Each structure stands twice: as structure tokens, then as C-alpha cells.
Amino acid sequence: MTIGSEEELEKLKAAGRLVARTLKAMGEALEPGITTKELDQLGRKMLEDAGARSAPELSYDFPGATCISVGPDVAHGIPGDRRVEAGDLINIDVSAELDGFFADTGASFAVPPVAPRIDKLCRDGRRAMWAGIRAVRPGAPLNAIGKSIETFADRNGYSLVRNLASHGVGKSLHEEPTELATWYEPHDKRRITEGLVFTIEPFLSLGADWVDEMEDGWTLRPPGQEPTVQYEHTLVATRRGPLVLTLAE
Structure with a gap:
């Protein structure tokens, strides 16, 4: 969507804060022994207590919140009965939908003890995302986002999954x-317009370019x-650059 009013922006901000806080709480609850279903139930309660609905359930009948x-x-x-184990990468x-508006966020978490290469992969996954975010400005090509992310990935020896897009x-x-590519797509001639709302979500990998x-x-693997x-x-x-909506604070 393209934001048409301050009211729409405020509602998007509210939805963004909610999913961000939910993600943060779920990440903090990760520990060996908890099941993914229990983790999902925590997320569901936070969303429903705020009057929101799970977007994947609402939109696609996904079997989980x-x-x-x-x-x-x-x-x-x-989500199911699988228990989280030490060393898992999750x-x-x-x-979620809140008051008619949707926001979307995600993150990967490594459960200690964490191998050094996985710890670095997680840090660089965040850096790759922010490389794309910094490329956002009205008038710029949409493919500048993927170009920035791919440049970062190539420079640091990573691959990008190319059948999952923003x-x-x-x-x-x-x-x-x-189909907003998080790699450089030279044939994409679209441009970023002021007020455009979208996600940036690269999948940075130690070798994979497909799932x-x-x-x-x-499930994708x-x-x-x-x-x-x-x-x-x-x-x-x-006009001032990218305004990130999915920050917990």
C-alpha cells in the first residue's frame, strides 16, 4: 500500500510495534526444552490480548499463529511438539492484522552454545537486512535494495536464497x-514511491540459493x-528516508 494519511501511518505503527514486541518476547523465551507450540502460544496470547489477529492464519489458514x-x-x-535444543538455529x-492494517517481522535466533560461524551468520544477517534498508528512498529503483544486499553478501562470502522475496x-x-528481490534483479524497472509500505527480508546463507x-x-528447507x-x-x-515500523520501542 501507499500511505494516504497520518491516521493510516499511526495504525501501521501500532501494528508494527505489536509484532515487534511479540517477536522480542518469543525470542527471549527460547530455551532448551520449550516446544515450538508453547512458543507459538505465547505469541498468540500477546497478539490476541492486543486485539490483533495472526496474519498467516487469517490470510492463508496457516496451522499456527x-x-x-x-x-x-x-x-x-x-509450531508443534518439537522441543528446542541447545545449539538450534531457529x-x-x-x-498480524490490527485495526485493519498488517505488519510483518522476523528474526533468527541461535540457542547457546553457539558455534562461531553461526554467531557470525546471525550478525551478518542483520547487517544484510540493514544494507537493504539504507538503500530506500523515494525515486530510487526498487532493485537498489537487492543490489545493496547482494553486494554485502558477495563481499562477505555468503549466498542469498533466491526463491523467497520481500x-x-x-x-x-x-x-x-x-516479488521484491533481495538480490540484484537488473530487469526490475520499478521505483520506490513516497509512502510505499513493504518488507525487506533477505535470507542469508552459508551456501544455499534455493529452498x-x-x-x-x-515448511521450507x-x-x-x-x-x-x-x-x-x-x-x-x-522523504527523510526509510521509516522502520517494526521496532519494539
């Missing part, structure tokens, strides 16, 4: 601009099971 993926799975993992994606968000969970859908019809992280913010392009 949040997506929780335990490595080597990287996205769309279904991605949590939280998106997307527009606001009045629905997924809307225009669709396959598992038999459950949801690299064929070679390479460690992969995702970090995601919802933002709006303003």
Missing part, C-alpha cells in the same frame, strides 16, 4: 510490490541443509 522454523528449516515452519516470523504489505499481508517445500505443504538466517522489517519510504 506464528511461523517457527528449526534449522535446517528456514521459513514457514509449523527462525521466528510474526505477522513484498508489499499494509492493507493485506502480501500486496504490491510483489524446497517439505511434505507438510508449508535448503536441499543441502545449509545454515540460513532471515531478518525482516516492515518499513515505509519517506
Whole structure:
């Protein structure tokens, strides 16, 4: 969507703060022994207590309030009875509808003890996302975002998953601009317009450039099971630059 009023912006900010706080609480609750279902129930309660609805449930009938993926799975993992173990790499994606507006955020968490290469992968996953965010300004090409992310990945020896992309968000969970590449796509001639609301969510990997859908019809995993992280913010392009909506504070 493109923001048309201050009221719309304030509602998007409220939705963004809620999903950010929910993600933060779920990340802080991660410890060996907790099940992904228990973690999801924590997220559901926070959303519902605030009057929000789970976006994946609402939009796609997803079997959970949040997506929780335990490595080597990287996205769309279904919460269940699996217990978190020391050393796990876990991605949590939280998106919700609040008062008619949607926001979407996600992050990867490494459960201690953490191998040095995984710790670095997590740090660099955040840096890759922010490299893309810093490229946002009205009038700039949309593919400048992916170009910045790919430059960072190449410089630091990582690959990017290329069948998962960022997307527009606001009045629905997924809307225009669709298929917003987090790698350089030279044929994409679209431009960033003032007030445009969208996500930036690169999947940075130690070798994977593709994910396959598992038999459950949801979970996504690299064929070679390479460690992969995702970090995601919802933002709006303003004359002053990117305004990140999914910050907990």
C-alpha cells in the first residue's frame, strides 16, 4: 500500500510495534526444552490480548499463529511438539492484522552454545537486512535494495536464497510490490514511491540459493541443509528516508 494519511501511518505503527514486541518476547523465551507450540502460544496470547489477529492464519489458514522454523528449516515452519535444543538455529516470523492494517517481522535466533560461524551468520544477517534498508528512498529503483544486499553478501562470502522475496504489505499481508528481490534483479524497472509500505527480508546463507517445500505443504528447507538466517522489517519510504515500523520501542 501507499500511505494516504497520518491516521493510516499511526495504525501501521501500532501494528508494527505489536509484532515487534511479540517477536522480542518469543525470542527471549527460547530455551532448551520449550516446544515450538508453547512458543507459538505465547505469541498468540500477546497478539490476541492486543486485539490483533495472526496474519498467516487469517490470510492463508496457516496451522499456527506464528511461523517457527528449526534449522535446517528456514521459513514457514509449523509450531508443534518439537522441543528446542541447545545449539538450534531457529527462525521466528510474526505477522498480524490490527485495526485493519498488517505488519510483518522476523528474526533468527541461535540457542547457546553457539558455534562461531553461526554467531557470525546471525550478525551478518542483520547487517544484510540493514544494507537493504539504507538503500530506500523515494525515486530510487526498487532493485537498489537487492543490489545493496547482494553486494554485502558477495563481499562477505555468503549466498542469498533466491526463491523467497520481500513484498508489499499494509492493507493485506502480501500486496504490491510483489516479488521484491533481495538480490540484484537488473530487469526490475520499478521505483520506490513516497509512502510505499513493504518488507525487506533477505535470507542469508552459508551456501544455499534455493529452498524446497517439505511434505507438510508449508515448511521450507535448503536441499543441502545449509545454515540460513532471515531478518525482516516492515518499513515505509519517506522523504527523510526509510521509516522502520517494526521496532519494539
